[in-house]
Amino acid sequence: MAEIRLNDVVVATVLPFAEDGAIDWESFRRLLDYCATPDGISSVFVNGHAGEGASLSPAERIEVIEFTRDYVKGTGKPLLAGIIPYSTAEAIDQARDAMQAGADVAVLFPQPPFGAGGTLTPKVPLAYVDAVLDAVDIPVSIFQYPLASGQGYTTETLVEMAKRPRVLAIKEGSDTMLAYEENWRQVKAAAPEVAMLPSNFDWFLAQCAVGADGILSGLASLTPHFLVDLWRATEDEDLHAMRAASDRLHPVVRSIYGAPPKMDMHTRIKVALQHLGVIACARPRPPLLPVADDIAARVRATVDEAGLSQYIPDHRRAAS
Secondary structure (H helix, E strand, C coil): CCCCCCCEEEEECCCCECCCCCECHHHHHHHHHHHCCCCCEEEEEECCCCCCHHHCCHHHHHHHHHHHHHHHCCCCCCEEEEECCCCHHHHHHHHHHHHHHCCCEEEECCCHHHHHCCCCCCHHHHHHHHHHHHHCCCCEEEECCCHHHCCCCCHHHHHHHHCCCCEEEEEECCCCHHHHHHHHHHHHHHCCCCEEEECCHHHHHHHHHHCCCEEEEHHHHCCHHHHHHHHHHHHCCCHHHHHHHHHHHHHHHHHHHCCCCHHHHHHHHHHHHHHHCCCCCCCCCCCCCCCCHHHHHHHHHHHHHHCHHHHCCHHHCCCC
16 A cells, blocks of 8 residues: 555544453444445554454454455555554564554554653653654554643644654544644644544544544444534535434444443443444453443443434344
8 A cells, every 4th residue: 555544534443352251353343334435534553452353362363353454455444453562562572463463554652651741742752752653554543642641642742743754644632632632733834744543532523623534443443424514514614414414323432432430431332332243242251241221221221322223234233
């Protein structure tokens, strides 16, 4: 793939497991049929937070990339792979594995030690990104964490990262509109070719209204069509249509992300996908736990009210 552009809607896939914790490849294929094929889905992102990438073994991460690589072969859709390390050496190993397995882009997550003040200046984060860029030939995307986590980067740092060759996108998850707008303006001024991809579910409408190059979200595993509608309205600069698309998304967003703990967000997406017949089992891997019964019931009811079943042909449903 000579030139990679990340725009439109990038789906961050959840990863289905069987009751025994093994990867359920049949369910994963059905999931890709559902969320990776609609018009407007430009790229597929695996082994991220939504895909429980931190819980996978190195061999499993490679298997997921290879499986998805085979699935998207010939579609022209770039394949992104999450790099979730605890050290720079581990990041390099994961990035090399991802490149060799067929990933087109390595998505660099911040390292947990950064939370102890390492993100307050550009020095440590830039050394990390530069080390990975020196080690692999594929481009990278920067995964911006919520600022409240202590692992989110400053605007200054994001601008300097964006200036690096082969940094082609920022998954913008600062989780405040003030930071998002400042990052959008300064990154686009310094490196206009770098894509800014909003990802904060509570702010999709506002982020798109300020400016964006696409949307990247785990929610696209569940509502790819709704997010494509929002993005197309954004491209058309049609505020009325943007609001209508946001109104359709809102109940689903609140059912998935509203109740604590927020760490259950992707497991709730699995509950919804199981209810729709896309995957066979909603079980996550520890430390994540199954969703509480009352919240699961609310998720299933919201999915029914949203009419998501209309997008799933009967022959693509899991056997009951």
